[in-house]
């Protein structure tokens with residue numbers, strides 16, 4: 283059967299719900315380690331906990347095989363300074379990286395990534411993932427090392443940690459001896475299926491299509507040790523209770539508080555649709571500390587309101603594709619990193635400004651094109667058939683364009699930079715900054731509750747998720763073994779079950795899309811570009827009204843819509859934390875991207891702290907935690923991992 287329209291035409295009516303409905307029924311399981319979210323971090327956590335001998339259960343909202351932001355693929359294994367071709371010291375690189383990401387980066391996660399992500403990559407190869415050019419398909423491509431068959435991403439130089447050096451593509455730029463070799467190009471579309479296979483081989487009990495809804499605290503007391511979690515099967519509606527010695531949150535961050543676009547991707551077209559802040563909301567309700575929640579920025583990655591991020595030329599996967607104007611005039615290099623008129627990597631802002639001015643003066647003519655045709659054939663082959671094919675949903679773009687006759691050796695692709703408007707200030711994105719705080723064991727402020735990947739504050743990318751997941755898994759396994767099982771509270775379970783199933787008890791009222799749209803409007807109106815105390819109070823009042831009048835009318839006719847409804851409730855919780863955090867930051871700070879009209883001055887002392895938020899008996903509490911609270915990264919890492927054996931010995 284083709285489209286929905288064709289189905290209705292032939293059948294005359296929509297299909298029956300294809301799964302048995304089990305609202306109200308329960309399954310109870312127990313585990314040493316329970317992993318919530320089977321994305322990149324979650325799979326690695328489950329595998330490493332299982333390798334420690336722990337009995338592991340993992341809940342995943344989708345199907346672990348392809349779920350999450352990293353499910354479709356990945357083309358860059360970033361920050362892998364322990365690889366044999368690297369020219370930098372991993373511990374020094376971790377510091378450089380932390381500093382290049384600004385004052386509020388996550389030094390714990392970055393150190394773990396720099397120390398251990400090469401070990402994770404080698405394990406990935408053992409499991410069956412492809413990490414080298416074993417078929418010699420890319421002989422002669424820049425950065426390919428013939429001895430190891432690793433494909434180094436050549437754009438990174440030793441001068442800058444994260445940012446590609448200026449002048450990419452210029453003659454003589456970034457010669458091989460200057461490269462840091464800290465980023466490898468890999469075949470990431472092979473990863474997720476092998477991670478699932480390995481989980482199953484190790485006996486991990488995978489609960490696919492099961493949305494985690496609540497962390498269970500010992501005796502049901504907020505802030506007490508985590509002793510399990512509840513979930514709901516998003517196909518049958520069956521309620522799941524898992525008792526566990528330790529719980530790991532790896533559900534990634536939040537996507538889309540500020541908008542809901544029903545005509546396009548629904549949510550952002552950049553992030554996984556499942557990324558709805560559930561883990562942060564669960565941790566928050568359990569009493570764990572979260573931070574960086576005040577940070578947001580205009581959404582650069584389209585959100586369905588714009589053309590997909592990958593517009594031909596000028597972003598990470600197209601790393602070396604030159605851009606030309608309508609008359610084939612080459613734009614200044616590097617064009618890499620262009621996103622919606624804003625610089626993804628700061629050194630390029632000046633180049634973007636130059637090109638904008640050039641367009642106004644008539645020096646360059648729109649539209650621009652990614653000029654695959656002018657590239658060396660082996661380089662366009664690598665960009666098209668490795669980077670874009672492996673990266674993610676870009677594979678679909680590759681397939682679609684090829685089906686339409688695109689030839690990378692002959693053709694150009696239109697680029698939408700400067701054609702589409704600047705990102706609107708009211709369509710903001712919280713992802714990338716806010717998240718759960720942890721210590722050096724990746725344990726949160728709640729005993730037995732761990733966090734990894736994009737669930738942590740200021741998270742990194744794919745290899746960060748893999749390394750932190752793998753690390754959290756082994757730490758949680760040890761913790762669970764030492765502490766044994768805790769005691770869950772039936773009262774807490776019952777209250778959660780009632781909350782979760784409430785929308786299924788109604789047959790009319792407000793559906794999830796309407797609720798989401800209402801919440802997004804609140805965020806757009808009162809927490810957009812201009813912020814002041816009155817507007818923030820109005821936002822909280824509005825949300826209060828939504829909770830009082832709209833949430834009790836929320837209805838879901840099937841388990842899938844129930845999932846979307848519960849996501850809305852997470853988003854509402856998340857929005858309240860964001861608003862409380864912005865309110866509490868009574869100053870203006872460029873570093874934190876906070877502009878308060880009522881507090882236009884900077885406060886350098888306040889700026890030296892993370893703002894941690896947590897709940898005690900349902901009351902919102904604040905704590906200032908000094909930036910770099912983790913101490914000396916190398917020392918702390920080694921003190922916490924004396925027995926770890928990996929490639930890099932320190």
Ligand SMILES: Cc1cc2nc3c(=O)[nH]c(=O)nc-3n(C[C@H](O)[C@H](O)[C@H](O)COP(=O)(O)OP(=O)(O)OC[C@H]3O[C@@H](n4cnc5c(N)ncnc54)[C@H](O)[C@@H]3O)c2cc1C
Pocket residue numbers: 318319320321322323324341342343344349350351352353355356357358359360492493494495532533534552553554556557558560561673674675734735736737742743744745747
């Ligand atoms: C288009 C795109 C391209 C990218 N390319 C690269 C790249 O080339 N290199 C790179 O380093 N990084 C890349 N990234 C980033 C990388 O994919 C992420 O950093 C990585 O996937 C984060 O891992 P994670 O486990 O934290 O989150 P995810 O992989 O997103 O996993 C989170 C999982 O939690 C599940 N989940 C959410 N809520 C619940 C719940 N309540 N209950 C149960 N399960 C839940 C989700 O379904 C998902 O499977 C890319 C991201 C995108 C979107």
